[in-house]
Structures are given as structure tokens and as C-alpha cells.
Amino acid sequence: MMDNIVNKNALKRAKATNSFMTIFFYIIAGIFLFLLLTIFIYILYAGFHNFSLPLLAFNHSGIGNQLFNTIYLVVLALLFSTPVGMLAGIYMAEYAKPGKLLTILRMCIETLSSLPSIVVGLFGYLVFIVMTGMQWNLLAGALAVSILNLPLIASTTEDALRTLPIGYKQGSYGLGATKWQTIWHILLPAAIPQIMTGVILAAGRTLGEAAALMFTAGMSTDISWKSTDITSPTNPWNPIRSGETLALYIWGARTEALNMNAEQMANLSAAILLLLILVFNLSARLISKYLVNYSQGK
Amino acid sequence: MNNAYEFSVKDLGLYYGDFEALKHINMDIEKNTITALIGPSGCGKSTFLKTLNRMNDLVENIKVTGDIFLGEQNIYTDIDVITLRQKVGMVFQQPNPFPKSIYDNVAYGPRMQGITKKSVLDEIVEHSLRQAAIWDEVKGKLGKNALSMSGGQQQRLCIARTLATQPEVILMDEPTSALDPISTLKIEELALQLKEKYTIVIVTHNMQQASRISDKTAFFLLGELIEYNETSNLFTRPLQKKTEEYITGRFG
Amino acid sequence: MTVTKQTAHNIRQDKIWKYVIYMGGVMMIVLTLSVALFLLYRGLGTFTTYNHSIFEFLFSTYWAPNDTTVGGGKVGAAVFIFGSIVTCFFALGISLPFSLAVAIFITEVSPKWGKRIFQPAIEVFVGIPSVVYGWLGLTILVPGIKELFQMPTGFSVLAAALVLGLMIFPTMTSIISDALRSVPASYRKASYALGATRWQTISQVVLGAAKSGILTGIILGLARAFGEALAVAMVIGKVKAFPTSLLSPTTNITSLIASDMGGAMDGGEYNIALWSLALLLFFITLFFIFLIHYVSKRGAVQHDG
Numbered sequence: 001m002m003d004n005i006v007n008k009n010a011l012k013r014a015k016a017t018n019s020f021m022t023i024f025f026y027i028i029a030g031i032f033l034f035l036l037l038t039i040f041i042y043i044l045y046a047g048f049h050n051f052s053l054p055l056l057a058f059n060h061s062g063i064g065n066q067l068f069n070t071i072y073l074v075v076l077a078l079l080f081s082t083p084v085g086m087l088a089g090i091y092m093a094e095y096a097k098p099g100k101l102l103t104i105l106r107m108c109i110e111t112l113s114s115l116p117s118i119v120v121g122l123f124g125y126l127v128f129i130v131m132t133g134m135q136w137n138l139l140a141g142a143l144a145v146s147i148l149n150l151p152l153i154a155s156t157t158e159d160a161l162r163t164l165p166i167g168y169k170q171g172s173y174g175l176g177a178t179k180w181q182t183i184w185h186i187l188l189p190a191a192i193p194q195i196m197t198g199v200i201l202a203a204g205r206t207l208g209e210a211a212a213l214m215f216t217a218g219m220s221t222d223i224s225w226k227s228t229d230i231t232s233p234t235n236p237w238n239p240i241r242s243g244e245t246l247a248l249y250i251w252g253a254r255t256e257a258l259n260m261n262a263e264q265m266a267n268l269s270a271a272i273l274l275l276l277i278l279v280f281n282l283s284a285r286l287i288s289k290y291l292v293n294y295s296q297g298k
Numbered sequence: 299m300n301n302a303y304e305f306s307v308k309d310l311g312l313y314y315g316d317f318e319a320l321k322h323i324n325m326d327i328e329k330n331t332i333t334a335l336i337g338p339s340g341c342g343k344s345t346f347l348k349t350l351n352r353m354n355d356l357v358e359n360i361k362v363t364g365d366i367f368l369g370e371q372n373i374y375t376d377i378d379v380i381t382l383r384q385k386v387g388m389v390f391q392q393p394n395p396f397p398k399s400i401y402d403n404v405a406y407g408p409r410m411q412g413i414t415k416k417s418v419l420d421e422i423v424e425h426s427l428r429q430a431a432i433w434d435e436v437k438g439k440l441g442k443n444a445l446s447m448s449g450g451q452q453q454r455l456c457i458a459r460t461l462a463t464q465p466e467v468i469l470m471d472e473p474t475s476a477l478d479p480i481s482t483l484k485i486e487e488l489a490l491q492l493k494e495k496y497t498i499v500i501v502t503h504n505m506q507q508a509s510r511i512s513d514k515t516a517f518f519l520l521g522e523l524i525e526y527n528e529t530s531n532l533f534t535r536p537l538q539k540k541t542e543e544y545i546t547g548r549f550g
Numbered sequence: 551m552t553v554t555k556q557t558a559h560n561i562r563q564d565k566i567w568k569y570v571i572y573m574g575g576v577m578m579i580v581l582t583l584s585v586a587l588f589l590l591y592r593g594l595g596t597f598t599t600y601n602h603s604i605f606e607f608l609f610s611t612y613w614a615p616n617d618t619t620v621g622g623g624k625v626g627a628a629v630f631i632f633g634s635i636v637t638c639f640f641a642l643g644i645s646l647p648f649s650l651a652v653a654i655f656i657t658e659v660s661p662k663w664g665k666r667i668f669q670p671a672i673e674v675f676v677g678i679p680s681v682v683y684g685w686l687g688l689t690i691l692v693p694g695i696k697e698l699f700q701m702p703t704g705f706s707v708l709a710a711a712l713v714l715g716l717m718i719f720p721t722m723t724s725i726i727s728d729a730l731r732s733v734p735a736s737y738r739k740a741s742y743a744l745g746a747t748r749w750q751t752i753s754q755v756v757l758g759a760a761k762s763g764i765l766t767g768i769i770l771g772l773a774r775a776f777g778e779a780l781a782v783a784m785v786i787g788k789v790k791a792f793p794t795s796l797l798s799p800t801t802n803i804t805s806l807i808a809s810d811m812g813g814a815m816d817g818g819e820y821n822i823a824l825w826s827l828a829l830l831l832f833f834i835t836l837f838f839i840f841l842i843h844y845v846s847k848r849g850a851v852q853h854d855g
């Protein structure tokens with residue numbers, strides 16, 4: 001008799017605890033969602049509610065140049081890191097034999113991807129600025145940021161190639177194609193959507209990068225949009241010039257608390273960055289979806 | 299070397315590491331015939347098939363002993379592997395069209411061989427699709443993604459793709475085991491038509507299929523070639539006891 | 551062996567690209583080694599050229615390196631090391647319970663909403679640049695703390711911990727939910743079949759099974775917090791003294807490097823001391839990587855055995 005009562009109480013308690021915890025989790029999740037939404041809306045509001053076009057001006061009183069530098073930098077960085085990263089990824093997926101070399105390569109990739117960006121920035125400063133004797137420039141910044149992107153693109157490429165159906169390779173070799181022909185004509189095209197997702201994610205990360213650019217791309221920007229000489233240091237398309245990005249602008253704005261305009265422009269920079277990240281995230285998701293549909297023949 | 303044979307296999311052995319997967323195989327395959335390879339799972343018939351176009355080269359840790367001749371040429375020393383595979387095509391168990399259009403699938407082989415002129419490619423594609431008995435079903439839709447076709451159609455597409463490189467031999471590794479009965483029949487009919495111009499070697503676990511379409515049958519067991527004979531003889535009056543046990547269902 | 555011209559060309563092309571691809575792999579290795587070597591080359595200068603001891607570097611609080619190549623200053627970095635450790639652990643303390651709770655919610659309590667709403671939300675927040683978090687901290691948290699606690703300034707360990715906590719929260723939630731999801735369904739089914747409630751299943755079975763994955767998430771969160779520079783620098787106060795409470799300003803390793811590297815003369819004692827701090831960060835990173843491997847291995851053994 002006693003056992004029944006004891007069991008019943010234990011069961012009751014367990015059920016009560018369960019219900020309590022369920023409510024607890026819903027509340028926490030709700031708080032989190034609320035917090036995220038608030039932050040999201042706040043950034044957008046602070047950035048845009050006093051928006052006036054002169055804030056985006058492409059001169060010293062607006063952040064238009066910084067916006068340009070940000071996008072230009074991302075493009076430059078991808079120009080370097082995508083080919084090299086893909087080559088490394090192809091090597092790991094198609095050429096490397098399990099063994100010492102492959103293990104070392106994987107360790108290197110893991111190390112590179114874990115480096116704090118300020119350490120990468122210092123390395124970039126030493127190698128691309130001090131050792132070359134040059135001033136701060138966008139190219140050095142792009143190279144430094146490439147170091148951060150390389151492991152991501154290499155891993156994505158390797159993964160994309162490995163998850164392809166093995167029938168593709170067999171079919172291609174069976175028809176008398178060489179290894180490189182198989183990779184170039186069959187495997188890479190099939191893997192491109194997944195690789196592109198990785199590239200877009202890397203680009204998103206690069207958008208917000210600041211610590212690695214502080215000592216490489218520099219904290220000032222002096223562009224003249226009237227310049228027609230690409231070798232001139234004020235020509236916007238010349239990568240050998242210092243180029244402050246939006247993220248670095250926000251960092252720089254921290255000491256200008258008295259300048260209302262500066263604070264406004266920093267808010268706007270934050271909002272623009274947030275929107276750009278959203279766009280990149282969305283693109284990555286859409287491409288993933290397309291990939292799934294395509295590989296099923298739709 | 300007897301020129302009349304498509305393939306001459308002399309004392310072929312194959313090792314996966316220390317494991318002897320093929321033991322002293324001797325076999326001559328005649329031109330324009332269908333040869334069926336049968337045997338229980340793991341007997342080596344697929345492994346043997348893949349030695350004929352050196353697909354085993356792609357696997358780590360494999361050692362091949364003995365010789366294989368395609369006509370008069372030793373496939374390891376007298377001919378490079380790329381040319382070999384263009385002459386000896388292969389159709390796989392799982393249909394594996396590339397994620398490209400039907401046209402690009404069939405045109406792939408010739409393109410890798412350097413043929414780029416559209417008119418030439420168009421002709422090759424149509425000819426191959428006709429030979430594979432699928433032209434009428436796809437002729438207006440060559441640009442469609444190959445993956446949108448049914449399994450049976452995909453397999454016939456893979457056959458067309460193989461034919462586009464103008465091979466002498468078509469190897470088939472259980473080509474119908476993933477297909478429905480109607481597609482299976484279509485492919486069996488196709489094989490019978492193709493044997494007029496090509497030599498076909500087909501691995502099958504379906505003995506009825508072997509007896510339906512093949513001229514000669516080879517029975518493998520544990521890496522050895524137990525019996526190799528005219529199909530009708532092998533199935534009605536097998537010479538080896540093990541062969542009889544297999545075809546009457548005592549094992550495998 | 552007779553080979554057609556096209557085939558010969560194909561084979562040659564194959565060889566050339568093979569070498570190009572090898573180069574890609576080699577470059578990754580060379581790059582990693584260069585980073586390590588340069589860090590060592592510069593970072594060790596404090597101990598070789600300027601003759602300081604590692605003990606002084608790690609444990610002394612007297613930080614006054616000379617901004618010249620003559621040397622003779624003091625390089626006690628204990629304050630900054632302490633600052634890094636303290637902010638990171640408080641950040642972890644703030645964020646871990648929430649990460650666990652939200653991860654459990656997403657994977658166990660409401661997977662449908664989890665996938666449609668929370669997952670994308672988390673992805674967006676992983677992508678937000680750290681300077682934006684820092685900026686939010688600077689414009690909201692710092693004045694807020696100043697008001698709320700009636701302090702002379704809002705720059706504090708608390709502000710840094712909150713900012714870092716917010717930053718690492720999405721990453722940790724992501725990793726922990728992956729770890730929870732990879733617990734085999736059979737474990738849960740067995741628990742339910744024995745008459746357990748969902749919470750009992752989660753707390754007694756799932757969490758235990760996902761232990762190594764959760765631990766990995768924690769370590770990765772810590773590692774990210776340790777390496778964060780600008781967001782922390784914006785709110786920590788950059789005061790080169792030990793914090794006396796959660797509400798006092800201080801400095802950590804990364805903020806110090808970010809703020810002082812620009813001004814220090816290249817090659818001088820100060821500059822090299824900052825490089826040593828960067829080298830220290832590098833070793834700490836390597837340590838975290840090793841830790842993650844160790845935890846994963848032990849987790850794998852437990853599941854198989």
C-alpha cells in the first residue's frame with residue numbers, strides 16, 4: 001500500500017517539474033527572442049530615424065567612402081582567398097592521401113581559423129606594411145583578411161567535393177576523362193552552389209572585420225572621385241591607399257562622443273552593416289535551397 | 299596472340315592488400331558476344347569486370363598480377379588508361395548521369411576527346427541516343443536536366459553516353475538491379491541489339507537474365523573462375539559440381 | 551605506346567594542374583608556419599633582447615616598458631592577463647545558462663519553432679560584427695551602468711562581460727544545439743519507454759550524452775571571447791590597474807594591443823612587449839584547440855565503449 005502512494009507522489013512531482021521546466025524554457029526562449037528583436041530594431045532605428053542623404057556623402061562629412069571601401073575590400077579579399085582556398089580544398093578532397101601531410105594540413109587550417117583577428121592584423125602589419133616599407137593600404141588589409149577567409153573556403157570546398165555522389169567520378173573516369181577534367185568539368189560545377197554558400201559566409205564575416213584591418217588598411221581614407229589616374233593615391237580604385245571601412249569607422253567614432261554627427265554616422269554604419277549581413281545570410285540560404293532542388297533534378 | 303578475341307585474360311590475380319580477391323583467372327572473350335559473369339556476392343565478378351577497364355586503378359592498396367590483352371595490346375603497358383577507357387566503356391549499377399543536360403551528358407566523352415564543333419557533337423549525340431533506344435523520348439528536350447528522368451531512362455542515357463566515345467566493348471555492372479521490370483526488359487533488348495556492333499560483358503546476380511541474353515557465361519566463386527562455357531550448356535549441363543550447386547540454389 | 555595528340559595534351563594538362571593544386575595545399579602550410587614563426591621571432595624579443603623573465607611577464611603587475619630600443623623598463627602583464635581571464639569567465643557565466651536553455655528549447659521542447667524562427671535569428675546574430683556589439687555597449691551599456699550603479703564611469707568589467715556574453719551567446723547556442731541534436735534518438739526513446747517525463751529525459755539522458763559536444767561549445771565560446779579585441783576595448787575602460795569590483799574599469803590583453811600598438815616605436819621594448827602578448831594569445835589559442843581535440847576524443851570513446 002505504502003509503495004503505491006510513494007510512487008504516485010514521485011510521479012506527480014516529476015510531472016509537475018516537467019511542466020514547470022517547459023514553461024521555464026518557453027519564457028527563456030521568449031526573453032531571448034525579445035532581446036534579439038529589440039537589439040535588431042534598435043540598431044536599425046538608431047541608424048535610420050534621422051537619416052539624411054548627406055550622411056552618405058562620398059567625402060569627409062559622410063560615410064559613403066567608407067561604404068565603398070568596405071565593399072571593395074571584401075571583393076579584393078575574396079579575389080585572393082577564393083582561388084587559393086579552393087585549391088587547398090580540392091587538394092584535400094581529391095589528391096591527398098591519408099597520412100602525415102594531410103594531418104599537418106588539417107592542423108594548419110584549424111590553427112588559421114582559430115587565430116584571433118588582432119593577431120592576424122599584427123602579422124599583416126609586420127609582413128605587408130613594415131617589411132615592405134609601404135604605408136597603410138587596402139591591399140594589405142585585403143591580404144590580412146584573406147588569411148582569415150582561407151580556412152573557411154578550403155573546408156567548405158573539401159566538404160562540398162566529398163559529399164558529391166561517387167557516381168559522378170566513376171562515370172567520368174569510365175568515359176576516359178583525366179582527373180583534372182573530371183574535377184573541372186563535373187565535380188566543381190556540381191559543388192559550386194555549396195562552395196558559393198561558404199564564400200558568401202566568408203564575405204559576410206569580412207564585412208564586419210575591424211581588428212585585422214586596423215594596422216593594415218589604416219584608419220583614414222582620402223578619396224577623390226574626380227581622379228582619373230588609377231595609380232594616384234586618391235583614386236578610389238587604387239588598392240594601394242589607406243582605406244577606412246565602416247567597421248573601423250565605428251571603432252574610430254568611440255573617441256568622438258562630442259560630435260553629434262559622428263555618433264549619427266556610426267549608428268548609420270552599424271545599421272548598414274546589419275542590413276548587408278542580412279542580405280548575405282539570405283543569399284546563402286537561398287543558394288542552399290537552390291542546391292537541394294537542383295541536385296534532385298527539379 | 300589470337301586476334302579474334304576481344305579480350306584475352308592470362309593468369310590474372312588481384313590483391314586488396316593481403317587479401318587475394320582474384321585467383322589465376324584465364325578467359326578469352328570473343329568479339330560481338332554477350333558474356334555474363336555470375337556468382338554469389340563477394341565472389342569477385344565485379345572486381346574482375348573492373349580490371350578490364352582499369353577502374354581498379356582508382357582504389358588504394360590494390361595489386362594486379364598477370365596480363366590482360368585488348369586485342370593485341372596489353373592494357374597496362376601498350377595503351378594508356380584514358381584511351382583504354384574510351385574503347386572499353388562502363389555502365390554502373392546505380393544510374394549515374396551528371397547533373398547536366400541530357401545533351402551535355404552524352405557530349406561529355408567526345409568533348410573530353412577534343413571534339414568541339416557543334417555540328418559534329420550534335421550528330422554524335424543523336425546517333426548515340428538512337429542506338430540506346432531513347433532518342434524518341436528525349437529528342438525535343440535535350441536541354442533538360444538529366445536528373446529529372448526516371449531511373450530506367452537515366453540508365454539508357456548512361457548507355458548512350460558510353461556509346462558516344464565509340465567504344466569496342468561495353469562493360470555492364472549489374473545494370474538493371476536498381477530498375478523496375480519493364481526498364482529491365484528494355485535494357486536487355488537493348489543489349490541484344492548492341493551486340494551486333496559491340497562486345498558486351500555483363501555482371502548479373504539474376505541467373506534468368508544471364509540465360510536470356512548471354513552467349514557465354516562465366517561462373518565465379520571465391521575469386522576463382524569455376525566454369526566458363528556456352529550459356530545453354532552451363533545452365534543445362536554444368537561441368538563443375540559447384541556450378542550445379544549454385545544454379546540449383548543450394549547456396550548464394 | 552601510341553597516344554593521340556589530344557590524349558597527350560589531356561595527360562599533360564592533368565599533370566600541370568596537379569602541381570598547381572599541390573601548391574594550394576603547400577601555401578596553407580607555409581602561411582600557418584609564417585604566422586607562427588613571425589610571432590615567435592618578435593614575441594620572444596622581450597625575453598631575449600630585453601632580458602626579461604617569463605615569470606615577470608606573467609605574474610608581475612608593474613607594467614612600464616620603455617618606448618625605446620634601449621630597454622630597461624618593466625613588463626609585468628599580470629593585470630591584463632587577469633583582465634582577460636576575468637572578463638571571459640564572467641561572459642561565460644552570463645551566457646552559458648542562456649545558451650543551454652535556448653539550445654534545449656530549440657532541439658527538445660519546440661523543434662518546429664526552433665528551425666523556423668530561432669535558427670535564422672541565431673545565424674543573423676552570429677554574423678553581426680563585433681564592433682557593432684562594442685558600439686551598442688558604448689552607447690547603451692556604459693551610460694546605463696553609470697546611471698544604475700551611480701558610478702563615476704560605466705566602463706567596467708561588467709560592461710565587457712555583458713558585451714562578450716552577448717557576442718558568444720549565438721555561437722555557443724548553435725554548437726550546443728548541434729550537440730544535442732546528434733544524441734541518438736534511441737536514447738530518448740528508451741527513456742520515454744521507461745516512463746520518464748521529457749524534462750527527466752533531457753536532464754538525465756540527453757545532456758549527459760551530449761556532454762563532450764557541450765564542452766566543445768563552451769571552449770569555443772571561451773576562445774572567441776579571449777580573442778575579441780575591439781568590442782571589449784570600447785567598454786572596458788583601458789585603465790591599467792586591477793579591477794577592485796565588477797564595476798571598476800580595467801584592461802585586457804587584446805584591448806591593450808589594440809590601443810597601444812599604434813603608438814609604440816617599432817622594435818622598441820614597448821612594441822616588443824606587445825608582441826609578446828600577441829604570442830601569448832597565440833599559445834592560448836593553440837591550447838584551446840588542443841583542449842577541444844582532447845574533449846572530442848574522450849567523448850567519442852565514451853559513446854563507443
